[in-house]
Amino acid sequence: MSTGRFSRLRLYFSAWGPIIAMMAIMYVASDQPKTPPPPGSSPDDIYFSEAGYLPLAIPVFPHEWEFLLKKGAHVVAYAVLTGLNLRGLLLVGLAPREGAALAVLIAISYAVMDELHQACVSGRSASVLDIAFDYAGALLAGLGGWWLVARARIARALKTTPASPHQTLRQTGSKH
Numbered sequence: 001m002s003t004g005r006f007s008r009l010r011l012y013f014s015a016w017g018p019i020i021a022m023m024a025i026m027y028v029a030s031d032q033p034k035t036p037p038p039p040g041s042s043p044d045d046i047y048f049s050e051a052g053y054l055p056l057a058i059p060v061f062p063h064e065w066e067f068l069l070k071k072g073a074h075v076v077a078y079a080v081l082t083g084l085n086l087r088g089l090l091l092v093g094l095a096p097r098e099g100a101a102l103a104v105l106i107a108i109s110y111a112v113m114d115e116l117h118q119a120c121v122s123g124r125s126a127s128v129l130d131i132a133f134d135y136a137g138a139l140l141a142g143l144g145g146w147w148l149v150a151r152a153r154i155a156r157a158l159k160t161t162p163a164s165p166h167q168t169l170r171q172t173g174s175k176h
Helices: 003-030 063-091 096-118 128-160 165-172
Strands: none
Touching: 003 063, 003 096, 063 096, 063 128, 096 128
16 A cells, blocks of 8 residues: 555544544434333443343433433534534545535434434434434534634734735834
């Protein structure tokens, strides 16, 4: 394998590997069935169900906390996924604006597919509200990432741009 091919391969693994890992983690989390704990177990027990899952790995909280924590997790997870998407797209050469838009689109597409998958899992259902929270996280990360990249590029351009003659005269104290 030539050095150029190896470099490109390394770039693609660096760009897309974290995205695939994040999507896999999200898939496993949404693949957990909602099943009641076995009789006689306490809420602190973590057990393997007959299907080999860890149903209590995703705990149940009092109602108001359940909503806040789980919907907050949706926002954070899809913000992270969008950030990873944007990073990957920028690494392979996409412009920031297009990269941010595509990063959000990829995250939302995954959110819809994930909810459809979740509808097939025992005790789980698809939720448009979950997709709305996923979209909020993706949009915040997409806009925030775009702003940060644009700001960094402007700062870098200002550092490398040579001073105009007018600025040079002002800095030396000379007058026209």
